[in-house]
Amino acid sequence: MPTTIPFILLYCLFAVFFLQILYYLIIIAPATYRAGKNTYRKGDKHTDSQTDSDSKLTETKGVSVIVCARNEGENLTNYLHSLLEQDYPCFEVIVVNDQSEDDTRGILERMHLQYKNMRVSFVPQHAQLRSSKKLAITIGVKAAQYDYILLTDADCRPESKHWIKEIMSAFDNPKTEVVLGYGAYFVNRTTINTIIQYDTLFNALQYMGFAGIGCPYMGVGRNLAYKKQTFFDNEGFKGLLANRAGDDDLFVQKVANGKNTKTIMSKDSITWSVPCKSFFEWEHQKERHLSVSAYYTAKSRFLLGLEPATRGLFYALLIATAYFGDIFIWTVIATLFLTRWLLQIILLNVAAKRVDSKWFFFSILLLDIFLPVNNLWLLLKHKFRRRSIEW
Numbered sequence: 001m002p003t004t005i006p007f008i009l010l011y012c013l014f015a016v017f018f019l020q021i022l023y024y025l026i027i028i029a030p031a032t033y034r035a036g037k038n039t040y041r042k043g044d045k046h047t048d049s050q051t052d053s054d055s056k057l058t059e060t061k062g063v064s065v066i067v068c069a070r071n072e073g074e075n076l077t078n079y080l081h082s083l084l085e086q087d088y089p090c091f092e093v094i095v096v097n098d099q100s101e102d103d104t105r106g107i108l109e110r111m112h113l114q115y116k117n118m119r120v121s122f123v124p125q126h127a128q129l130r131s132s133k134k135l136a137i138t139i140g141v142k143a144a145q146y147d148y149i150l151l152t153d154a155d156c157r158p159e160s161k162h163w164i165k166e167i168m169s170a171f172d173n174p175k176t177e178v179v180l181g182y183g184a185y186f187v188n189r190t191t192i193n194t195i196i197q198y199d200t201l202f203n204a205l206q207y208m209g210f211a212g213i214g215c216p217y218m219g220v221g222r223n224l225a226y227k228k229q230t231f232f233d234n235e236g237f238k239g240l241l242a243n244r245a246g247d248d249d250l251f252v253q254k255v256a257n258g259k260n261t262k263t264i265m266s267k268d269s270i271t272w273s274v275p276c277k278s279f280f281e282w283e284h285q286k287e288r289h290l291s292v293s294a295y296y297t298a299k300s301r302f303l304l305g306l307e308p309a310t311r312g313l314f315y316a317l318l319i320a321t322a323y324f325g326d327i328f329i330w331t332v333i334a335t336l337f338l339t340r341w342l343l344q345i346i347l348l349n350v351a352a353k354r355v356d357s358k359w360f361f362f363s364i365l366l367l368d369i370f371l372p373v374n375n376l377w378l379l380l381k382h383k384f385r386r387r388s389i390e391w
Contacts, residue, residue: 005324006329010321010325013314013317013336014336016317017339020340021343023306024344027205028209028347031208031351036354061090061146061171062091062092062146063225064140065091065094065150066137066140066150067080067095067153068140068154069097070099071100072104072154072155075154076107080093080095082161087162090146091164092118092119092145093115093118094118095108095121096120096122097121097122098122099123121143122139131237134237137237137247148171149225149227151224151225151248152222152223153183153221153273156183157271158270158272160268165268166269167225170225176260176262177256177260178216178224178226178255179224179226179261180216180219180220180223180252180263181220181223181224181225181264181265181271182204182208182264183204183222183223183270183273184272184355184356184357185272187357188275192275192276192278192279194360194363195282196276197358198360201348202348204220205348208263208265210303211258213258214258216258217253217300217304218249219252219256222271230255234254240254240295243291243295244288244291245292253297265351265355267356286378290382318336318337349361
């Protein structure tokens with residue numbers, strides 16, 4: 001039995017390769033399979049899992065769509081009408097003005113006169129809170145007249161007029177309390193947009209994949225729904241107010257479990273948001289999102305850390321094995337590398353096609369390395385910055 005360094009490294013590489021392939025098949029592949037498939041549209045044939053009576057019951061469930069807006073006058077003008085004109089028989093849109101200093105108030109007053117299903121509330125000026133958005137959401141939930149809450153942002157536009165209907169189709173089981181949707185970003189041809197598209201798609205497939213095996217750990221506030229009673233039963237954001245962010249993922253950490261959570265990534269369930277225009281703007285946004293990961297449960301942190309850890313080991317062992325190996329070993333590691341890359345190309349691009357995102361080929365090779373390294377750098381930067389402030 002070979003015991004030389006190249007073969008020892010090769011055995012280790014096989015083990016890490018197996019873990020990576022297992023991850024893609026168990027977590028990413030099921031989420032990819034479900035992506036882009038609409039579950040219900042009036043007039044269409046129903047899926048096998050949803051009867052006519054279920055669909056009619058879904059349509060009778062009243063929904064309160066909550067939008068928190070802070071200096072979002074332009075976005076409200078561009079996108080709010082797409083929420084107010086949804087094809088759903090029983091819903092309202094509550095816009096909570098979070099201490100805006102632009103023309104948000106005037107825009108909301110004018111639109112309020114035009115749409116009967118629109119309601120407006122506000123966060124008091126100069127409210128002394130670390131996270132005024134959590135207060136804004138709480139105000140919206142308390143003002144809601146319906147039993148289901150659907151969150152999105154002021155810069156979001158639903159894929160179609162069937163967005164609410166599609167999200168609500170996931171509440172076909174009375175035990176379902178939380179529905180995790182997909183919040184995409186508008187596509188353009190810039191390099192930063194390619195990074196954002198890949199990062200957003202991969203993260204969505206990941207959190208939906210984990211939720212699919214009973215381990216929900218996050219959602220996005222651009223497209224998140226839950227029962228109003230679930231919010232109150234868990235005392236809203238109690239215990240989460242010390243963090244500026246976390247109104248979506250930390251709340252999901254608090255209330256979601258394998259029995260009460262569903263995911264939906266169908267075409268009509270998607271929302272589209274305005275992406276960051278510069279790398280530094282995206283870095284700031286990314287750091288803010290990553291900062292709350294320290295408050296995830298130990299189980300969530302372990303599961304999330306396992307994939308990038310084995311990914312890093314895969315590339316490290318790939319280089320080390322190639323350095324010590326011969327032509328035979330180079331052929332083997334090339335086969336492993338190409339197999340993993342091909343699997344990534346297939347799964348990511350099938351999902352990307354179904355949700356109208358960008359396609360990825362050679363960019364996968366760069367982003368597969370860059371993003372986890374960048375995430376680690378942002379986490380360390382945030383950690384040391386917080387320490388310096390405390391000192």
